Amino acid sequence: GAGVSQSPSNKVTEKGKDVELRCDPISGHTALYWYRQSLGQGLEFLIYFQGNSAPDKSGLPSDRFSAERTGGSVSTLTIQRTQQEDSAVYLCASSSDTNSRDYTFGSGTRLTVV
Amino acid sequence: GEDVEQSLFLSVREGDSSVINCTYTDSSSTYLYWYKQEPGAGLQLLTYIFSNMDMKQDQRLTVLLNKKDKHLSLRIADTQTGDSAIYFCAESSSGGYQKVTFGIGTKLQVIP
Numbered sequence: 617g618a619g620v621s622q623s624p625s626n627k628v629t630e631k632g633k634d635v636e637l638r639c640d641p642i643s644g645h646t647a648l649y650w651y652r653q654s655l656g657q658g659l660e661f662l663i664y665f666q667g668n669s670a671p672d673k674s675g676l677p678s679d680r681f682s683a684e685r686t687g688g689s690v691s692t693l694t695i696q697r698t699q700q701e702d703s704a705v706y707l708c709a710s711s712s713d714t715n716s717r718d719y720t721f722g723s724g725t726r727l728t729v730v
Numbered sequence: 731g732e733d734v735e736q737s738l739f740l741s742v743r744e745g746d747s748s749v750i751n752c753t754y755t756d757s758s759s760t761y762l763y764w765y766k767q768e769p770g771a772g773l774q775l776l777t778y779i780f781s782n783m784d785m786k787q788d789q790r791l792t793v794l795l796n797k798k799d800k801h802l803s804l805r806i807a808d809t810q811t812g813d814s815a816i817y818f819c820a821e822s823s824s825g826g827y828q829k830v831t832f833g834i835g836t837k838l839q840v841i842p
Contacts, residue, residue: 620772649829649830651832656834657834658734658818658832658833658834658835659773659818659832659835661829661830661831664829672829707772707773709772709773717761717763717775717778718775719775719830720775721772721773721774722772723770723771723772724772
């Protein structure tokens with residue numbers, strides 16, 4: 617696509633439920649990144665994909681968080697047993713390779729856990 | 731580890747210059763970036779500077795880098811109301827993949 621697409625744009629979920637957030641990167645971009653933006657916290661790196669593998673998942677905050685990428689394209693971030701502290705904007709970015717300055721962000725998914 | 735710090739808020743009058751400052755700790759930083767985030771949108775890359783440069787100018791934007799002090803600044807000349815946004819300073823290092831580390835963001839308010 618023309619840009620990085622994320623869905624849903626907004627998600628309200630009850631505490632304890634599982635959620636899936638989707639990222640559709642720019643076509644041909646091999647690198648994909650997930651970040652979390654919490655109020656007053658800046659952008660927190662979560663995970664990086666190169667193709668379908670995740671060489672760096674050091675930012676995932678707990679084992680309730682997981683992500684996968686299939687076909688070197690779409691990625692899904694899954695949060696199990698959501699907690700209120702998971703409420704944040706989840707941003708996805710993609711780039712054409714690992715040494716590229718064409719990092720392009722999606723508009724994010726605003727997750728609210730009630 | 732990497733750390734990028736910037737002030738939270740800046741208010742300027744329309745037509746004045748804005749200067750947003752940032753400090754970073756990683757001496758191996760290769761690229762330093764400024765991103766802009768408008769309400770409800772993702773981050774948009776404004777400009778970046780390679781660490782062996784002192785200054786980069788792009789129309790109304792001037793980036794200054796003091797590598798010795800690990801200080802980066804973004805100057806916006808003739809600030810307009812459309813410049814109101816959150817500005818993120820960020821850095822990445824060479825070698826391996828270039829994970830970008832972001833600051834907390836500076837909210838720029840332009841008063842008409």
